[in-house]
Every structure is written in structure tokens, then in C-alpha cells.
Amino acid sequence: MAETIDELTIHYEEDGKVLRKQVDKEVLSKGSWTTIMFLYQDLDRRTGEYGQQKVSIRRYQKREGTYQQRSKFEISSPAQARAVRDRIEGWFGDGNPA
Numbered sequence: 001m002a003e004t005i006d007e008l009t010i011h012y013e014e015d016g017k018v019l020r021k022q023v024d025k026e027v028l029s030k031g032s033w034t035t036i037m038f039l040y041q042d043l044d045r046r047t048g049e050y051g052q053q054k055v056s057i058r059r060y061q062k063r064e065g066t067y068q069q070r071s072k073f074e075i076s077s078p079a080q081a082r083a084v085r086d087r088i089e090g091w092f093g094d095g096n097p098a
Helices: 080-094
Strands: 011-014 017-029 033-042 054-063 067-074
Touching: 067 080
Parallel strands: none
Antiparallel strands: 011 017, 017 033, 033 054, 054 067
8 A cells, every 4th residue: 555645656567567557647636635647558468569548537545644546537538538628628718717
């Protein structure tokens, strides 16, 4: 279990092979509830190549000194990422609070 935000990752290895490669990480909020957005790629076991980049937004709760994942949302394609971006831009893009 991770004790610091820096230790939180979605990097995953199995039998010495990296199956999920973390490309980038952005901490969106800190505190007893922390939100982190990860950019990552999954390994295609058939081809041995990494697939398209994906985004995972995860919420962690710090309890008894360690962070525990409580929820996640996966953005699995560039089209879905653009749709989320466009909707948020529509809601907040004019600079006026919602």
C-alpha cells in the first residue's frame, strides 16, 4: 500500500513483463481524499506492442497512513476523451462559475 501520493501508480507488471505502462500522472487534488489522473498504455499480449493511450481518473482515501483506491473512471479512447473535454468546456469554458 502507498503511504505517499508519489508512490501511487497504475504501473503493473506480471512475471517481469510490464502489462500496464504509466506514461504520465497529474494530481488533481490532495488531502485525505486525493484525485489523480493517469495517462497509460496497456500491452497487447498478441502483438507485444502497447496500445493507444488511455486515461484513468482515480480517487484515493488516506486511512491509517496508507492510500486506498475508492473509485475510478476510465477514458478508453481518444474520441471519448474529446467528448468529455468538449462537455466540460461547454459547462465551464466561458469563465463563469456553474
